[in-house]
Amino acid sequence: MDVHTHTTTFFGQGPRGGSKDNNTTAKVKQCSLDLSQPLEEQGPLDVIIHKLTDLILEADQNDTQSVLLVQRVQDYIEAHPETIVLDPLPAIRTLLDRCKSYQLIHRIEDCMQDERICSPPFMVLNTECGPDTLEKIEKHGLTFPFICKTRVAHGTNSHEMAIIFSEEDLKDVKPPCVIQSFINHNAVLYKVFVVGESYTLVERPSLKNFPAGPADRKAIFFNSHNVSKPESSSDLTSRDNVEGVSQPPSDDVIRELSRSLRQALGVSLFGIDVIINNLTGQHAVIDINAFPGYEGVPEFFNNLLTHITSVLQAHSPDSPPASGQPKSLASSHTPSATVPTAPTPDSPGCCSMLGKEASSSPWIVEGDGNLKGPRQRLGCNSAMSPNFQQHCVSTIATKASSQ
Template identity: 50%
Template sequence: MSDSETNLKLIGYWMSKKKLHKINWTEFRNTSRKYGYELKEVDLERPLETQGPFTVFLHKLTDIIALASQGDSKSQNVIDRVEQYIKNHPDLIVLDPLDNVRILLDRCRSYNIIIESNLAQYGVFTPKFVELQSSNSTDNLYKLKEADIGYPFLCKPSVAHGSTSAHKMSIIFHEKYISDCFKPPCVAQKFIPHNAILYKIFVVGDKFFIVERPSLKNFYACERETIFFNSHDISKAASQSTLSVLDPEDLQLQIVQPEMSVFKCIVATLRQALGMCLFGVDVIIENNTRKYYIIDINAYPGYDGYPDFFNDLMQHIHQLSNNGSQLPSEDIQCTSTINQ
């Protein structure tokens, strides 16, 4: 290693093997060195003190945090080691703080953040929801009625990460199929017709990029059987699911064109409320009311389709190392127009 390389600051990173395989490491390494940083994969089975010192800790620990919260002792030991290292190094830049990430592992907590924000004044909401904590159909019907959630509604696991079932969902159309709700705890969320269009906002510090993806077609109350699906299969860039094909009567509906100013408000508000730099927001627009609805928020998403992601990431890390604040600036920027 050359003298210039030995002076590079160290970014310790940990991600799942699946996420690691998707990264262009040559591009990432070259970009990080341009900003004065070297990359080093963290071995979570060993003390972090022997692997640093790190200037930055970049991670996707969501699944391990979720497993730890469910009582998995091995995962808890890993998180304890990481948190102890962070505590011992208060100047360490962590993307993102583990306590902040924990919020997004619980769908109800993340939805309540939206409700408690000022986004409603910009026409941005989250669909009505209720957490179901019982397998008793009578109890669940009562909770749905009490929360004013009609049919159809989406049923999702309450835990947004930590298992292969986190993205398995269902659409329940009638009360006689209420027993199709997932094993509790799960979230029942009112279905909003949105013409099968999903807007994924990818946030990197004070910059964001919007990708248009396919989504569920318009569904209405009826007595049809429950539909089970995996949300990843519906909203992939090249997805051709039949669940995204509009019915003939919906083809004439006018598509609502999104306003960039609203997306900017969403990013600025959630950056402040979450205290995070790397997250994704799934947004739909209701056909008739033109209201915006946030249906999910994800920690450190895949950033598929985000142009020059590594440069924006390193710019943000460089900014954090200079001013130390993870709070958003007043200059939230969209890096490009909506991309399909």
């Protein structure tokens, strides 16, 4: 395995708590960290942003090199409790396990006591189906048809699923897996992309309606990623038999679900797959994803930069009390979410982004510290896409000048 594919990107200001002068405030920059080298020599770090999902899974499968690299990150985090981690490794491990994430969402729904939410029952199958399997399924409240998914919620194989219509189809179930009752939802999936206190709702195609109860038909095998692509169109996603309730999720339900997940796990970057039961209009969470691809969210980098700044400001010695922070999520039903907070000159810090999708190009945010609401600019001290560079520069300038 090439360790250089597992890098860290770093937003920071040079030495933590760097000095200011009359012309410049603290600088926030981003650069890549090399996990094959000691992290102590690449710090200090104020914030680590990572996508180590592949590496964590490989480590959990006892890949020697992955174990060492993940342990290196963990050792740094434990040695520097002041460093903010987006997101905590234990939380990522929870989201990588569908059983654990489903248990969590059911506990959250029990606490919310909101009749508008009713996620489908599920159970884990660790062995081949036997004579007593159907009885166990019924005891867990599952009904035909149901969806069969891998327990691991990340990677190419995690998208390979099956719809099981009858007891005869149980022979096609390949353990270990998670099975989940199928809920008719008029072939519409709502993907909720969360970045801190902001979320974006994106509508995608999904599986068509099927008759409730056992059916004399063969199991359907499909790739959920292909089914839910924006341009997806097939017999599986047909809307010819749409009936009952067809409505988008409620803002306050999504806001509360997102807030509860952030509080329960301490996560900031995640996705929630939501469907609307076409008979009851209830919201059902069918999956939670750690650091999703944010496809269809053009404001992602805008929102991420703002969230980083907000996190750094909240942990700054000069920051106001937590009660002054926004308590509700900003939302958007278009592929663009509005984040309520804006960069300030008093939010210095170093931020590292770990993972294959991390950029290797440093950024620097600069502003005049003598002004309460400075116009900040995002400078680049190495090559990056001109379009992305222009987007980031205009984003920071617009947010800062609006204060």
